[in-house]
Structure formats: C-alpha cells, structure tokens
Amino acid sequence: MSKLDKKQAIxxxxxxxxxxxxxxxxxxxxxxxxxxxxxxxLFHHFPSKDELMNHLFLNIKQEFADAILASIKDSGDLKKDAKHLWTSAIQWAMDNPLKQEFFQQYSMSPSISTEIREQAMNSILGFMGALMQKGQALGLLANYPLTLMQDNSHGxxxxATRFFLDNPEKWQDPQHQEASFLLFWNAMVQS
Amino acid sequence: MSKLDKKQAIxxxxxxxxxxxxxxxxxxxxxxxxxxxxxxxLFHHFPSKDELMNHLFLNIKQEFADAILASIKDSGDLKKDAKHLWTSAIQWAMDNPLKQEFFQQYSMSPSISTEIREQAMNSILGFMGALMQKGQALGLLANYPLTLMQDNSHGxxxxATRFFLDNPEKWQDPQHQEASFLLFWNAMVQS
Amino acid sequence: MSKLDKKQAIxxxxxxxxxxxxxxxxxxxxxxxxxxxxxxxLFHHFPSKDELMNHLFLNIKQEFADAILASIKDSGDLKKDAKHLWTSAIQWAMDNPLKQEFFQQYSMSPSISTEIREQAMNSILGFMGALMQKGQALGLLANYPLTLMQDNSHGxxxxATRFFLDNPEKWQDPQHQEASFLLFWNAMVQS
Amino acid sequence: MSKLDKKQAIxxxxxxxxxxxxxxxxxxxxxxxxxxxxxxxLFHHFPSKDELMNHLFLNIKQEFADAILASIKDSGDLKKDAKHLWTSAIQWAMDNPLKQEFFQQYSMSPSISTEIREQAMNSILGFMGALMQKGQALGLLANYPLTLMQDNSHGxxxxATRFFLDNPEKWQDPQHQEASFLLFWNAMVQS
DNA sequence: AATGAATGAGCGTTCATTCAT
DNA sequence: CATGAATGAACGCTCATTCAT
Structure with a gap:
C-alpha cells in the first residue's frame, strides 16, 4: 500500500x-x-482527530461543489436551469449517500469548527444566491430578502435529500421528482 | 434549595x-x-447521562407541542389559520431560543434514541399533516405526496427559525415575517 | 413490621x-x-456494612455451635460419639444450606476481620480438639501434633459439606455417609 | 524496562x-x-481487571501443575509414590507462599469465573484421582466413592498447606511432615 | 514514513454513609 | 425510630496523543 493509499484509506x-x-x-x-x-x-497524516474531521468535511464539500458547478447551465430559461440545478444536486446526494449523510449529520454539529462550516455553506449557497437574484431581476421571483430565501432553499x-435518501425508490418516480422541484420553485415565485 | 429545585437546576x-x-x-x-x-x-435523579438527555428532549418537545396546540384556530380561512400556526411556532422559538437551539442541534442527532426522536417528530408534524390534507381537499394546495410536503415544511x-434566531431584529420586521410565511405557503399552493 | 422484624429482615x-x-x-x-x-x-441497626457482616458471621457461628453442642454425647464409646458429632455437623449444614454456604465463602475471606474469624474457628474446633485429646489418651488415636490434626479435620x-451440599441426594446414601465418616476417623487412628 | 518486564511487573x-x-x-x-x-x-495488556485475575490464576495453576507433574514417579510402591507426590505438592507451596496463598483465597471465590476455576481444579485433582484408582485396584485403598475421596484429599x-504456611518451621520437623502424610494416606487406607 | 506500546487526564457511574425531616 | 435525598471520594476504564524504535 502506498502513502497516498494509506491516507485515503484513513x-x-x-x-x-x-x-x-x-x-x-x-x-x-x-x-x-x-x-x-x-x-x-493516522497522526502522521493528520495532526489531530479534529483536523481529520475538518479535512474530510472540506474534501466532501469540494466534491459536491465541483459536481454542482459542472452541471450549471445558462439556457435562457431560468426555471429550466433551476430545475436542472436542483435535480443535479439531489442526484449527487443519491449517488453519494454516505457523503450526503455525513453532510446532514455534521453541517450543523459542533464537531466541526464554525469557520469551516460557514465557509462551506457560503460556497454552496452562492450558486443559489446568484440564481435567485437573476430571477428577481427578471420579475420571476418575489422580492423577499435574499438571505431569507437562501436559508429557506437550503432547508x-x-x-428533500433526507426524504429521498430514506425512500430511494421515490426518486425514480417522476411525480415525486417534479413535486420536489415545484415545492422549491413555487415557494419563491412572484405570486 | 428544595428537591424539585435540584432536579430542575440539573x-x-x-x-x-x-x-x-x-x-x-x-x-x-x-x-x-x-x-x-x-x-x-445527578445520578440520583437520572439513571444515566443518556436518560437525562432523553428526559430533556421529551420535556421540551412537550412544551413546544402544548404551545402550538394552544394556538390552533379554525376560522374557516385556511390560509389565515396556517399563518397563525406558522407565526406562533416561530414566536415560540424566538421566546425560547435556548430550547429551539437544542431542538435544532439534537432533533437529528444520534445522542437521542431513535424512538424518542421519531415520537417527537410525529407529534409535531402531525399538526401540519392535518392542515395540508384539509388544504388539498379544498383544492387550495397542490396534490403532492403528503410525506414529501411534510418533510419540506419541516425543513x-x-x-426559518435558524434565520430569525441568528437575526432576531428581523423577526420584528413585518416584511420578513410575511415573506417567511409566503415561502412556506406558496411552496404548497395549487399553481 | 416491628423493630425486631426489620432488623431480622435486614x-x-x-x-x-x-x-x-x-x-x-x-x-x-x-x-x-x-x-x-x-x-x-440499615445504618440505624448496624453502624457499617462491615459490622453487619461480622454480626451475621457471629450469629451463624453461634447457631452452629449451639447445634453441635446440643448433639454431643458421652456414651463411653469414643468412635460412636465421634460419628454422632460428625453426622450432626454435616446434618446441620444440610439443613441450613444458605448458612453453610455463607461459612464456606467467608470463613477465609478478608471481608471478615481476622479476630472475628479466629474467634469463630477456635470455638468450633475446640470440640474436636477435646475429642482428639481423649482419643490419644485412650490410645485410639495417633499421637500426631494436635493443631495439625485439628486443621486437618477442619479441612x-x-x-465433606461442600461435597454433600453439591450432591444432596448422596447424603441419603448410607454408603456415602459412612465413607465420609471413615475418611475423617481413619485419618487419625493409631495404625 | 522492556515490554515483557512491564506486563510481568503488573x-x-x-x-x-x-x-x-x-x-x-x-x-x-x-x-x-x-x-x-x-x-x-494495565489495560493495554489486560482488557479488564477480571481478565487480569483469570490470567494470573491460570498462570499460577499451570506452574503448580507443571511442578507436580515433574515430580510424579512410578516406583512400584504406591505409598512411597503417594508420599513423594504429597511432599512435592506441599514443598511447592512452601517455596511459593504468595502463590499458594493466592490459591487458598481464590480457588473458591466468585472473583474467578466458574469455568476457569473448575478447569483448574480438574487438572490438579486428576493426578490424585488416578493414584486413588490404582490404590483401589491393588486393594490398598478403601472402595469409597471416588469423587468423595478426591474432595476429601483436596480439603x-x-x-495442610495452610498449617505449614502459618507455621513454616514445622515443615522442617520430620514428625510433622510424616504426620501430615499419614493423615492423608490413612484416611483412605483399607481398614 | 510507519509502528504500536505507553501515557495519564478525564470520563460516566457507584455506593457507603449522613442527616434533615 | 424511620426515611430517602443528597453527598463526594473512589472506581474501572477509554482514548487522543506521543515517541522510541
């Protein structure tokens, strides 16, 4: 087993x-x-248990961010783009259940230092924030306070990921998939 | 300090x-x-640290459930009733920030036994479930799968509570309060 | 429940x-x-757990000593008297298995203070000692050192009591009963 | 101090x-x-206090068994062989007073798990059992039930070891040594 | 770099004993 | 005399971390 293998195995x-x-x-x-x-x-590769945890957290967050970034499109149809983004994000969670579970468990836990957690949140919610501002500018989305909308979307x-992770077969059902997106989208729509 | 005082102090x-x-x-x-x-x-009143935790959790959940239950109305106007419910729930959180924080941290954590957690979730989400079914029957709310809607509302x-707890002054702002409710309500309305 | 009842129940x-x-x-x-x-x-009746133990030990030892004392005979036939003594002692153990078990477990354990233990041993072995000296004087028993013989008999x-306590049905068998006595008696006879 | 030293020191x-x-x-x-x-x-070498105790017990029992086994002879003269065995066993106890004391205290105590205790007893009493059966076959020893004889000899x-451990100088005295053996041997002799 | 025996502060928990009622 | 809540020292044991090899 090589050095990298050992670090990765840990x-x-x-x-x-x-x-x-x-x-x-x-x-x-x-x-x-x-x-x-x-x-x-273990302690040769990571100075402490806490650092191992933070390292893990940042690794996974980056993987997720990369996956989302790669799936962003700009077709001119904002709702379509939003649906693509939403579906890609949940699909990543379904493809990486362990990592998503890790996220659910630790993104709000004191086991991870505050700065690391906030850093991760911001980078992910940033995508959504940009999309929302665009929608508001176009008059498609309501003019609610942006931070409130972001937190709401994150929630x-x-x-949604918890629901589909607990009921993976329902993610195959187009009705559930569509409903999930509409709950997200309609919440913000200008009524 | 009397007996009850000591248990309560713990x-x-x-x-x-x-x-x-x-x-x-x-x-x-x-x-x-x-x-x-x-x-x-401590061990005279609670057999173990875990039992102390469960006791605390059930206590707080009951307090919250009682507060919500007391605020439920049936005015004939479902949206008005829903807003009242939503506002009461967040108001309770704002009035009991420590307990709400506790809830946020532990309602999904393994520090609390699964059965206790599920029991708590069901009793709280039950209110929402009943309201949603009524809305669907009236044609006001979309016919999305109920469990998905419930989980979405919970999220x-x-x-919302996290947002307002972190920014308490914004809960005083009618625009934020209204936006928060509309994000919740419009997500589910029949479009 | 009266005072004495409570002390006895303890x-x-x-x-x-x-x-x-x-x-x-x-x-x-x-x-x-x-x-x-x-x-x-409990602490009203006994100043400490150790004192409760010592009290118990002395109580039981006294009961045993009384039972043995009551069964001593002097028929002129030493071997017959010895057999009667031996049989009575084991019979008491069979009739009071809990107390005998207690004796087996604690008569050599550090849970009981040394002086209490020795005091108990001496009073019981005293009977045997007297009998042995008589036997030696009559030329029936070998002139081995008395303390050695006493310890041997005690062992x-x-x-024997452990054996019959573990196999109570064998105490009903005359062959076992007789063999048990002969092992005891013949060990000491003048050969 | 080397690794083995530490484990042994414990x-x-x-x-x-x-x-x-x-x-x-x-x-x-x-x-x-x-x-x-x-x-x-301590817990690096032994998973628990109980396991340390069992380890100790088995170690010492093995040492004793080895010492006895090494001293077994078959000269054709059973009584002589028996005396050799008896003397060797007590000699081991005199040479290892701490270990013998340990045996006396714990071979019947609940601090040691039942299976470990029984295993130890059987292996040691096995020697005696074989010797007794031989004696019975030769008509030298009485036909008492074997298990009763074994328990008696063990007692x-x-x-004997308790006596000589408490009075070590008497083990030097040939009269005491001889008496001790005769008490053991004559108990079983065919009369 | 890799090892794993050694460390010792800290943990959850127990329980003989006390004492106000 | 009887009660049982309260006490706090002491226990067996864990585990992140260190360091000589």
Missing part, C-alpha cells in the same frame, strides 16, 4: 465510521485498525 | 451546556457543578 | 445476597430494598 | 496486592502505581 474509513457511529463514538484507534494502518500513522434541500 | 444546566458545548463535550461533573449539586445527585421551519 | 436479606452475589457485589441499598426498609434504616469437614 | 504486583488486600480492595490504579506503569498500560491438602 479518510474513507473515517467517513464510514463517523456516519455510522458518530464522531465521538469513533475512536482514532478503530479508524486506524479498520483502515489497516497503525494508530501512529428545503436538506429536507 | 435540567436547566444540562440544557444550557448541551446547547453551548455539545452533548459529548459536556461532562456530567460539569453539569452537577454548575447546577450546584454533587455528582451523585422550511428549521431554516 | 440480616436475612444480607445472608441471601452475600451468598448469592458476594459481599462486594451486594450494595447496602439493595439489601435495604429487598428487606423492605429504607437505606437509612475434611469443609470438603 | 502480574507480580497484582499477585502481591490481591493476596494481601483482596481482589475488591485492590484498585487497578494501585496495581499500576506499585508496578511503576501508567493506569492505561486435607488445603488444610
């Missing part, structure tokens, strides 16, 4: 165990053991 | 510390010390 | 629990609870 | 303290401290 194992047992219930010794390395090795996204 | 201190430091970072010794009782006293509620 | 419960769970694994709270009294009541008695 | 210290203070009155912290290691080190052995 990260992979940590993700699995943090999600299934929780951060505090997972000992560094158990991560090392299940990753097939010595306890000391809807967390609820 | 519960109050535990609430404060669990919210500010997290469950695992809060030692039973620190709860006892700050509550002004001996370590043994919006968590987002 | 002693009875302590005997049962000390035998079945051991001294250290039995909490004073559990004794009080099972005896149907408050925790404080045989403990072994 | 075992040695535990033996001394368990014998002098008892199992429950000896804290793991005191064992570690007196052994010159950290508390965690005599415990009594």
């Amino acid at each position: 990260l992979d194992t940590a993700l699995t165990l943090f999600v299934s047992q929780g951060f505090y219930a997972t000992s560094t010794a158990s991560i090392a053991k299940q990753a097939g390395v010595a306890t000391g090795t 809807q996204f967390l609820a | 519960l109050d201190t535990a609430l404060t510390l669990f919210v500010s430091q997290g469950f695992y970072a809060t030692s039973t010794a620190s709860i006892a010390k700050q509550a002004g009782v001996a370590t043994g006293t 919006q509620f968590l987002a | 002693l009875d419960t302590a005997l049962t629990l000390f035998v079945s769970q051991g001294f250290y694994a039995t909490s004073t709270a559990s004794i009080a609870k099972q005896a149907g009294v408050a925790t404080g009541t 045989q008695f403990l072994a | 075992l040695d210290t535990a033996l001394t303290l368990f014998v002098s203070q008892g199992f429950y009155a000896t804290s793991t912290a005191s064992i570690a401290k007196q052994a010159g290691v950290a508390t965690g080190t 005599q052995f415990l009594a």
